Each structure stands twice: as C-alpha cells, then as structure tokens.
C-alpha cells in the first residue's frame with residue numbers, strides 16, 4: 592500500500608434489509624412504529640423513575656440508565672434505516688460509517704456492563720438483603736453506571752483503532768442496514784485476517800466474560816432462594832426470568848455475529864435487529880407491564896399531570912407545583 596491514496600472509497604452503499612419495494616414500504620411502517628414505541632416507552636421509564644421518590648432505589652436508578660442506553664442503542668442506526676426504506680439508493684459516507692461503528696460498540700459495550708450491574712444489584716438484594724443499603728449506596732450506583740460507559744468507550748476505541756486505517760479501495764457494498772464491523776473488514780483491500788482475529792478477541796472477551804458473570808450471578812441467586820420460602824423463589828424467578836429474557840435476546844445475536852465473524856451469514860443482519868430494536872423495546876414492556884410499583888408510579892404520574900393541567904386551565908396565574 593502506498594498509504595497516501597489507498598482509501599479511494601468515500602462512501603458505502605447499504606443494501607438494507609430487503610430489495611423488494613412492497614416489503615420496504617411494509618418495513619417502513621412497522622419499524623417507524625417500533626421506533627416510536629422504543630423512544631416513548633423508555634422516556635416514560637426515565638421520567639417515572641426520576642420523578643417518583645418511591646422509585647429512588649438502586650434497581651430503578653440502573654433501570655433508568657438502561658432505558659437511556661436503549662434509546663441511544665436504537666437511535667444510532669434505526670432512523671437512517673427507516674428513512675432508507677424510502678430511498679432507492681442507500682448510501683452512507685465513510686465518516687458516517689465510522690461513526691456508526693463507534694456508537695454501536697460504545698452502546699453495546701456499555702449495555703453489557705450495565706446488565707451485569709443490574710444482575711449484581713439483584714444478587715445483593717436477594718442474597719445479602721441485610722447489607723443491601725450499605726453495599727448498593729449512591730456512590731456505588733453512580734460508579735457502576737460510569738464504569739459501564741467507560742468500558743464501552745475503551746471497547747469501541749480499541750475496535751476502531753483496528754479499523755480507521757484500513758484501506759478501502761474496491762467494492763463498497765455493505766449487505767446490511769448499517770456499517771457493521773465484520774462486514775467492513777471484509778471490504779478492506781488488504782488481507783484482514785489478523786484484524787478479524789483482533790476484533791473477535793476484543794468482542795469475544797467482553798461479551799463472553801459479561802455473559803459468564805451474568806450466568807454465575809443468576810445461578811447463585813437461584814441456588815440461594817432455593818433454601819428460602821417458595822414465595823421468595825417465585826418472586827426471584829419472576830424478576831430473573833425478565834432479566835434472562837433480555838440477556839438472551841441481547842447476547843445471543845451479539846455472540847453469534849461477533850464471535851464467528853469470519854463467515855458473515857445473511858442472517859446476521861436480521862440478528863442485528865435484535866439488539867438494535869428488540870432489546871430496547873423489551874425493557875419498557877417487561878418493566879411496565881409486569882412490575883406493579885412501576886405501574887402504580889406511572890398511573891400517579893399521569894393523574895398528577897392531568898390534574899395539574901386542569902388546575903392551570905382554571906387559573907393561569909397560580910402555577911401548581913408538581914409535588
């Protein structure tokens with residue numbers, strides 16, 4: 592490579608999810624609705640969790656932050672994908688592509704660590720209930736959130752350091768709806784074998800180790816509650832099944848795509864939908880429909896809003912306080 596003029600590709604062509612005109616129109620409608628639900632649902636969680644004093648506990652603090660990451664996670668590629676359903680020619684600039692790679696690894700890395708933090712929180716609550724308040728204090732919660740972002744950041748910088756200098760000079764067609772690292776390395780015009788190994792090792796260490804920690808914590812929790820009452824078992828199981836569902840839907844596709852990236856399967860882009868669309872939507876569904884504290888808080892929030900609206904309609908001069 593002569594270095595100076597090796598990167599001649601200035602934009603990439605995305606093939607999107609489908610090439611059929613009717614199917615794209617259908618996807619446009621469905622994904623627009625799903626995206627709207629993701630944003631509204633997760634915003635509702637954040638607002639409820641921050642405004643209701645009874646939900647100021649570590650579990651909801653972490654949940655609110657998970658909702659925030661979910662919004663980010665679903666927003667780095669989905670809006671462009673939705674707009675692209677209506678575009679005949681779907682392109683993305685080289686820098687746009689690098690930005691997508693940066694964000695996907697930042698958010699997925701962060702989300703993985705945050706899921707571990709949430710499992711740890713449940714572990715302390717269920718297995719060490721008497722020390723819960725001292726162990727999961729405000730400072731620890733904040734540290735866990737900051738650590739998630741820090742790990743995501745280090746992870747994405749290391750992934751990018753393998754990628755930004757790759758020369759792209761030939762084909763520029765990406766068979767997906769966003770720029771995804773395993774597919775990009777395949778387009779580089781040099782033998783990317785070593786880089787692929789580095790990417791696998793990097794993603795593999797993060798996803799497998801967090802998955803391992805999650806599994807261990809769930810097993811320990813289940814073994815611990817086994818010796819308690821069957822009511823405790825049932826409660827723990829209902830909380831855990833929600834966690835396990837999120838974790839499986841999130842880690843399954845990530846591990847599948849990134850731990851075997853040497854061969855990219857057509858199914859990879861469908862799997863990518865799981866962590867960009869399905870896990871972000873699961874959170875609001877699981878935590879709003881199944882959690883009665885959350886439901887009560889939301890009901891209160893809505894009635895309070897309605898009431899304050901009525902009052903402000905009656906007298907425009909006295910501003911009713913929210914509390």
Ligand SMILES: *[C@@H]1O[C@H](CO)[C@@H](O)[C@H](O)[C@H]1NC(C)=O
Nearest residue numbers: 637640641652655656733736
């Ligand atoms: C998320 O974490 C940050 C920093 O630790 C905190 O200030 C914020 O209140 C959290 N968000 C929610 C919705 O709980």
